[in-house]
Amino acid sequence: MGAIEDVYEDLEADVSFEEFEEAVEAKVEQMGGLADEETAAMLIAHELRDEEVNGIADVAPGMDEVKFLAKVTAVGDVRTFERDGDDAEDGRVVNVDVADETGSLRLAFWDEKADAAENELEVGQVLRVKGRPKEGYNGIEVNVDEVEVDEDAEIDVQIRDSYRVEDLSLGLSDVNTKGRILDTESIRTFDRDDGSEGKVANLTLGDPTGRIRVTMWDGQADTVEALAAGTSVEVVDGYVRERDGSLELHVGERGAIEELDEEIQYEPESTAIDALEMGDTVDIAGVVRSADPKRTFDRDDGSEGQVRNVRVQDETGDIRVALWGDKADYDIGPGDRVAFADVEVQDGWQDDLEASAGWRSSVTVLDGAGDAPGGDEGDGANEQATGLDAFADGDGADAVEAADGDDASAAVADSGGSGGSATASLQGEAVEFTGTVVQAGSPVILDDGEETMSVETDADVHLGQEVTVRGTVSDGTLDADDVF
Template identity: 45%
Template structure:
C-alpha cells in the first residue's frame, strides 16, 4: 500500500493511517473493484478536501467539516439551557437532537437555537437531508454539530423509520425516541450520592413487546413515577435515549421524558425454556409456584445487609428452585401464583442440583395470582345422578367406558381442554382445571393466552388438531 501511504502523507489530517486504510478498503468495495487501492485513496482524500463523504460510516472526528446525505429516523424534543459567553454574560440557548441514518449506520445531529426550534416543529421522520456540519465526540460517541441542512428528494436511502420503536429496532445511536411495551417488572426507587456531592434517584421499569424486552432507567424526579403503574399495563416512554450497559441496551428517561399508561394491546412472546431442558446459562421460564419460603436476611463481607427468598416453580415438565435476591425477595409471591421469570441465571445450587437465580438483571411477571385461578367445580349429586351410580354395572359397561374416556387422558383418545398457556417453547404448557397439559402444535401461542385445544393424546402429550 505504498501508493496509499503517499496519498495519506500529502493529506492534512489527524486521523491515523490505519483508519485511512480502512476508508480506502471501503471505497474499493463501494466501487465494486472498479478502482485499485491507489485510485481509491485519491477519491477518499478528495472527500476529505471537499468535506463530502459517501456514507455515514466514513464520518470521523478528524474532519474539520463534513457534508453528507441521510434520512431522518427520529426527532427529539427542543431543550433550553443556560450558557455563558466570553464576557461572562449568560443567555438561553436551545438544542434539538435529530437521528439520521443511511444503509451504513446512524449518527446524531445537534441543531442549535433557531435551527433547533425549526427542526423540532417541522422536521419529520422519513425526510431526507443534505447535512453540512462539524463531526465531534458527543456524549454517546460521534455526533455532527450542524451548520446547515437542506431537504432533498428521497434518493433511495433504504432504512426504516418509526413513530414508535419496537425493542428489536433499537441501537446505540438513538435518542429522543418513543417506545411502548408491556410492563413486566419494576425496581424500587433508590437514592445515591454523585461525585459532586449531590443526591440522585433512580428506579427501573422492564418493558416487553413481541420483539423482546428492555430495561428503562428512570432518573431523579422521573424515578418517582415508578409506583404509578401496575404490572401488565401498556406503558409508553417518550423522548428517551438508548444506552449500552454490560453489552446490553437499555433506555434512559429523565426530566425531558414522559412516562404514561396507554390503551394499547401489547403482545409479549418470550421464548421460554421447558424446565426439563434447562442447562447452564441464562434462561426464561414460566410456571406455577409450588413452594414459597420465608425471606432470609444476611450480612455481606463488606458489612452491608442483603436478603434472599427461595421459591419452587413447576411447568409440567419439571420443577426448579429459584433464589430471589434483594428487592425481588420482597415481591408478593405465594403458592399457586403463575409467573414468568425472564433472564434467570442457572447455576449449581447450595445443596447440589440446579438452581435459578433472579438478580437485578432478571424480571418477574405475575401472569395470574393464585386467588384468580379458577377452581375445579364439583357438581353436587342430583337424585338422577344418585340413581345412576347404583345401576347394574354389567348393564352399563358401555356407558362407564364412555365416561372414562371423557375424564382421563389415555394415549390415543381425543380430548378437548380449555385453559391458559403457561409456557412456550418446543411444546406449550396449558393449565386447565388445576391440571397441566403438554401441547404439541406449530401454532404461535403466547404466554397467558386463553385457548381451547382439541386433539389426540400420544405418549402423554396432547397433539393439537384444533386451537380456538
Template identity: 40%
Template sequence: MDEIIEIYNKLGGIISQEDFLKKVDEKVDQMSGLCDMRTAAMLVAHDLGVSETETSTQKIADITPESGNVRLIAKVISVFPAKEFNRNDGTVGRVANLIVADETGSVRLTLWDEKADIVKTGDIEIGQSFQISGYVKEGYSGVEVNIGNNGVLCESDEDVEASVASTNIEDVKNGMGDLNLKGKVLDVSDVRTFNRKDGTTGKVSNITIGDETGKIRVTLWDEKTELASELNQDDSLEIINAYARENNFNQQVEVQVGSRTLLKKIDEDISYSENFTPISDIIPGESYSIKGSVSGLGDLREFSRDDGTVNMVSNIYVSDDTGRIRVALWGDHALLVDELDIDTKVEIMDAFSKSGFNDEIELSAGNRTRIVVL
C-alpha cells in the same frame, strides 16, 4: 411594512386593513418578542382561515431533502441544550436542536445563533406549538429543518396533534438515540434515591414494557420518576426521544429516560405475550422467564452484607415438563417461600441464570425479577 400589506391584500377584504394591523400588533405583544411583524401577519392570516396563500403550511411527512424552504406548524416533543462552537473566522456560533411533530410525523429542527439563544433562555418548552419557517437539508440523522436568524420560530395557538414513528422493541440496539417506543407496562419498581459524586441527590426508577416483538427495561431518572407512581400494570405508554445503552451488570440493552424525553399514557391496545423458556433449555449467563409448578421449598434466612445492611434469601425448586431448577429468591421475593405450597403454579420473569452448587444451573430472582403466583 410592504410585506405586511402584501399579506393583507391576499385576505380578500375579509377584515379592514386597520383591524388587521391591530391584530398583528397584538400578536407580536402576545408572543413576547419571539415573533417578528411578518410572522405575526402570517399567523393572523392563518387565524382568519386563509390557507391557499403564502401563509399555507406543509406537513412534516411531505418534507424531503429537496424541499428547500418550508413552513410548518408543529409541537415541540424534545429540547436539546444549546452549544457554542468556534467558526473558522474566529467568531463564536451557537446551535441547538429540537424535535417537533405534527399528525403526520416528526422532524429535527436545528437552530442557529440568535434562534439557538431562545432555547438557552428557556423560552421553549415541550408541548408548545410553533409556526416554523426554515430550509431543509440532509443532517447526520436524516432530514432536518435549519432555522437561522432570518428563519421563523414563533409560538402558535394552534392545537397540534403530535405523531411520531415508533421503533419495535426487538429492533432497539445499544447506542440508539432519538428513540420512540410504545409498549404495555409489565412492571413498575419503587423510586430510589442515590447520591451523586458531586454530592447532589438523584432519583431513579425502573419499568418494564413490552410489545408484540419483545420487552425491555426502561430507566427513569430524576423528575421523570414522578410518572412511576401514576403507572399501573397493563397501562399503555409512549416514550419519545429516549436513548438506549447496555447495562454493565448483564450486558442487556435498556432504554434511558432523561429530562429531554417525553412520556405519556396513551389510549391504545398494545399486545404482549411473555416468552417462556423450557427449563431444559436454560444455559448460564442469560436472563430467562419460566413457568411451572413448585416442586421444592427451602428455608428463609437473613444475612449481613459487607456494608452492614441485612438482606434475605430463600430457595425454591420449579419444575415443568422438561426439567427441574433451583431458584434463589432475594430480598422481598424471599418472603414468598412462606406463601407457596408444593404444586403451586408460578411464573418467574427475568431471572438470571448461573452455575451453582456442583455446577448445576440455577436461577437468581432479584430486584429485576417479577414473580406471579397463579
C-alpha cells in the same frame, strides 16, 4: 482537457468543478511549488474520496471529517450553556437525530448553526452532511460543519409515530412506545456532583415483539409507585441508551409514562429447563412447585441483604430460582405460573444448577395470581450500584449458607423436599387430596403447599391446575378413582 479536468472527471464526489479547482490552486500554493497542478489535483481527489462514506454504518470516531446522506428522524430543542471566561457569551447547541438504511446517529449543531437547525430543519428531510465524528454519550455524534437539504435524494427510513420494542435502536430520541409492565423496582436516590439529590427507578416493559428495561429519572421516578405489573402503559418522549451491552429506554423530565385502557399483550419465549447450561443468561417460565421462606444475611459492607428460593417446573424439568433483594418480597407461591427473564444459570447447592434472579432480572406472574411489591428502597439502591456481587461473597444459595452460618441443608434446600410426601403414612387407605398440578406426566404430582402426592390417573390435567383426587394409596402412589 487539462490535468485538473482529467482528475476531476474520474472523481465521484459531491463537489463542483469550481470548488475542486480552487482547492487544487490552494494546495499548490500550500506546498510552495513542490507539487504541480496534476499532483495537487490527485492529492485533493484522494482527500475527497476519504471523506465520502457509503452509509452511517461506516462513520467512526476518529475520522477527521466525513460526508454522508441521512434522513432527519427527530429535531431537539436549543439548549444553552455557559462558556469559560467572564466575557464569553453563552453557547447554544441543538441535537438532530438522523438515519439511513445502515444505521442512525446524532448531529450536533452549535451556536448560529443551532438556531438555523431549530428553525429550518424538519423530520423527514434528507440532508447532505459534512462534519467531524466523535464518541458521544448516546453513541456516535457528528459535529456539523456544513449541511444542506437535498430535495431529490431518497432514503428508505420509516419515520414512526410509535415504536415497537424490536424497532428501538441506540441514539433514538422522542420515542413513543406502548407495552405491558412486567416488573417494577423501588425508587433509589443518589448524590449528584453539584450536591443535589437525584432519584431513579426502573421497570421492565414488554410488547409482542420483545421487552426492554425502562429507566425513569427524578420526577418521573415517582411514577413507578402508581404502576403495577400487568398494567398497559405508553412511554412518551423517551430516549434510547446502552448499558452493559443492552439497550435501555430512559424517561426524563420531558417524558411521561401514561396508563392505557387498551391491553398490550406479552408472551415470553422461554428456554426449556432441561436445556439450561452453566453460565447461560436466559428466560425461563413454569409453575412454582414450592417456595421457601425469605432469608436475610449481612453483606461485607454491613448492610442487610435478603434472598428467597422457589422451585419452578416446566414440561421438561425443574430448577431452583434464587430471588435476590426486592424480588425476595414478591408474593408468589405454589401453583403460580411465573416468567423469569434474564436469570443467570449458576452452580447451586449439591452441584445442582440454580437460576439467579438479580437486579437485571424481571419476574412476572403470568396468570395474575401473585403480587410484586416494591420492597426495601435502600436494598434496591445497593443492587443498582453493584449488581449480584453486592449480596454476598459467593453466588446463589451458597452465599446464604456463608452469610448466616446455618447448616447447608437448612439454609438452601428447597421446600419441596422439606415438606415431604403425603403417602408415607397412608398406605392402603382411601383418601381425598387437593393440590396444584406440578407435574402433568405419569405419575401426576400434586402439591398443596405443604406436601406432595403422586397420582396415577388417565385424566387430562395441566400444569398449574388445581384438582381434587380420590382413591387408594398403594406403593406410594394414589390410584385415582375420581379426579375433579
